[in-house]
Amino acid sequence: MSGRNGFERGMWTHSMPDDLQTGYDPTLGNKFIFVTGGVMSGLGKGITAASIGRLLINAGFDVTAVKVDPYLNVDAGTMNPYQHGEVYVLKDGAEVDLDLGNYERFLDIDMTSDHNVTTGKTYQHVIERERSGDYLGRTVQIIPHITDDIKRRIREAAAGTDVCIVEVGGTVGDIEGMPYLEALRQFAHEEDESDVLFAHVTLVPYSKNGEQKTKPTQHSVKELRSIGLQPDVLVGRSEHRLTTSTRKKIALFCDVPTRAVFSNPDVDDIYKVPLVVEDEGLDEYVLEHLGLADRALTSDARDTAWRETVLQDADETIDIALVGKYALEDAYMSIYEALKHAGFELGVDVNVKWVASDEMTDTHHDRLNSATGIVVPGGFGSRGTEGKIAAIGHARTEGIPFLGLCLGFQMAVVEYARNVLGLDGAHSTEVDADTPHPVIDLLPEQHELDELGGTMRLGAHETQIESGTIAHEIYGDTSCTERHRHRYEVNPNYIEALTDAGLQFSGWCGPRMEILEIEEHPFFIGTQFHPEFRSRPGRASPPFIHFLEAAIAERHQTREVEA
Ligand code: GLN
Numbered sequence: 001m002s003g004r005n006g007f008e009r010g011m012w013t014h015s016m017p018d019d020l021q022t023g024y025d026p027t028l029g030n031k032f033i034f035v036t037g038g039v040m041s042g043l044g045k046g047i048t049a050a051s052i053g054r055l056l057i058n059a060g061f062d063v064t065a066v067k068v069d070p071y072l073n074v075d076a077g078t079m080n081p082y083q084h085g086e087v088y089v090l091k092d093g094a095e096v097d098l099d100l101g102n103y104e105r106f107l108d109i110d111m112t113s114d115h116n117v118t119t120g121k122t123y124q125h126v127i128e129r130e131r132s133g134d135y136l137g138r139t140v141q142i143i144p145h146i147t148d149d150i151k152r153r154i155r156e157a158a159a160g161t162d163v164c165i166v167e168v169g170g171t172v173g174d175i176e177g178m179p180y181l182e183a184l185r186q187f188a189h190e191e192d193e194s195d196v197l198f199a200h201v202t203l204v205p206y207s208k209n210g211e212q213k214t215k216p217t218q219h220s221v222k223e224l225r226s227i228g229l230q231p232d233v234l235v236g237r238s239e240h241r242l243t244t245s246t247r248k249k250i251a252l253f254c255d256v257p258t259r260a261v262f263s264n265p266d267v268d269d270i271y272k273v274p275l276v277v278e279d280e281g282l283d284e285y286v287l288e289h290l291g292l293a294d295r296a297l298t299s300d301a302r303d304t305a306w307r308e309t310v311l312q313d314a315d316e317t318i319d320i321a322l323v324g325k326y327a328l329e330d331a332y333m334s335i336y337e338a339l340k341h342a343g344f345e346l347g348v349d350v351n352v353k354w355v356a357s358d359e360m361t362d363t364h365h366d367r368l369n370s371a372t373g374i375v376v377p378g379g380f381g382s383r384g385t386e387g388k389i390a391a392i393g394h395a396r397t398e399g400i401p402f403l404g405l406c407l408g409f410q411m412a413v414v415e416y417a418r419n420v421l422g423l424d425g426a427h428s429t430e431v432d433a434d435t436p437h438p439v440i441d442l443l444p445e446q447h448e449l450d451e452l453g454g455t456m457r458l459g460a461h462e463t464q465i466e467s468g469t470i471a472h473e474i475y476g477d478t479s480c481t482e483r484h485r486h487r488y489e490v491n492p493n494y495i496e497a498l499t500d501a502g503l504q505f506s507g508w509c510g511p512r513m514e515i516l517e518i519e520e521h522p523f524f525i526g527t528q529f530h531p532e533f534r535s536r537p538g539r540a541s542p543p544f545i546h547f548l549e550a551a552i553a554e555r556h557q558t559r560e561v562e563a
Pocket of ligand 1: 410
């Protein structure tokens with residue numbers, strides 16, 4: 001099969017031994033959309049890319065995505081939420097950039113570690129191969145060894161799907177991104193022209209007198225072209241839609257047809273981006289360019305569930321307090337999204353109010369009182385834990401619906417031990433190594449492992465659910481599979497005392513307690529796992545739906561009392 005310019009596939013690697021050739025099977029027939037960004041980061045390139053994917057799924061195609069993160073970290077596991085937002089966890093336990101969460105939510109797919117290509121992973125793999133002699137004494141170089149590895153990863157992730165969207169993090173011109181752009185250039189060269197589409201997302205700012213400025217776009221396309229990439233499609237992120245004259249100007253100077261220049265204006269909700277992009281006709285253009293138009297469902301037959309979910313009217317707005325330590329929405333992104341999905345399900349808007357856990361003491365309850373539900377999210381380290389415990393105590397004693405996630409679950413156990421069992425100073429050994437009552441601790445076998453490092457429990461694990469409990473009602477089943485990211489557990493020595501005092505553990509996995517509940521409460525649920533990672537628009541997470549339902553009921557009751 002010949003690629004662009006009639007060049008034979010694999011010719012450029014003619015001097016390489018067979019085992020170093022990429023493992024591409026040409027019969028698979030995948031299509032690829034490569035998405036790059038220009039001008040500045042944080043433009044919502046990932047949301048644009050995911051939106052295209054959603055529309056292709058609605059049109060009947062199997063779509064997957066690969067996020068390329070050009071940083072040297074192997075994964076996002078150790079990254080600071082202040083810099084990168086939350087660490088998102090995949091079912092296989094991979095700790096990845098939160099952008100993968102957007103792909104999972106928009107495409108409604110489960111991704112794996114293979115869908116997140118980082119420079120750290122690529123270099124680590126190539127260097128390991130070099131150490132074990134795989135390169136037979138050759139000089140190991142960025143081109144071809146790193147670029148080959150990048151191409152291999154993309155092809156493997158695409159296997160078995162119709163379309164694979166590859167988003168390159170950062171902006172064109174970043175030194176870190178260069179090997180990826182070179183790999184994509186080669187990739188396109190090896191494929192048929194109609195199998196690859198390059199989309200470039202840039203910023204179109206306004207001048208003081210309200211004119212849309214195309215220069216930044218022109219410069220970033222020039223930068224792309226200087227490394228041998230010609231975009232097929234340009235998407236201009238701007239406050240409003242691009243005017244016809246802006247589109248024409250971009251088309252002329254960036255050498256694309258005017259109908260290949262699309263707008264992506266600001267919207268009030270990211271889930272509306274697929275609808276905006278659809279109105280622009282971007283999906284049709286992509287289908288046509290990739291030769292998929294004939295195989296696509298007709299517009300009448302396309303899946304409209306997304307549109308219906310996103311555009312429904314909300315009856316009311318429910319205030320939920322999120323008691324966490326980071327003053328940054330991105331640090332809790334999946335929780336915000338899961339609450340939004342539950343809102344879609346129940347026909348309400350959710351207004352999440354962040355309450356700083358390190359400023360929360362038991363004299364600050366007024367901050368929580370205006371909310372009809374309290375969420376205490378996951379976290380690591382000691383900062384803000386006393387505030388979380390105070391908020392949980394308030395929710396418990398005042399009958400405010402409560403959802404505790406991971407650290408929030410653990411702190412609910414601590415609160416109960418201190419204030420109901422009277423175990424003064426009870427704590428998690430993560431926070432207080434010398435606590436007289438280590439109600440949250442490492443399991444004995446983890447203590448041994450801890451000396452070797454790497455004890456984090458990650459990814460999807462099955463939880464057994466006790467029949468007849470609230471957890472059973474929530475999940476409608478006697479088991480659930482949710483994602484985890486934690487090290488500490490409920491200490492088995494305290495389970496009996498806690499249970500006798502009214503804190504029920506209704507879900508477990510072997511010796512590990514996974515779900516807690518208090519029957520005599522409007523809604524008091526904690527989970528050691530993170531249900532937020534499996535929540536999707538149109539398929540909200542059960543604990544979030546039930547929590548919000550309880551908050552709505554609480555709100556109506558308060559209104560009745562006031563009236
Ligand atoms: N820090 C706690 C642990 O390691 C909770 C982790 C979390 O909330 N993700 O167990």
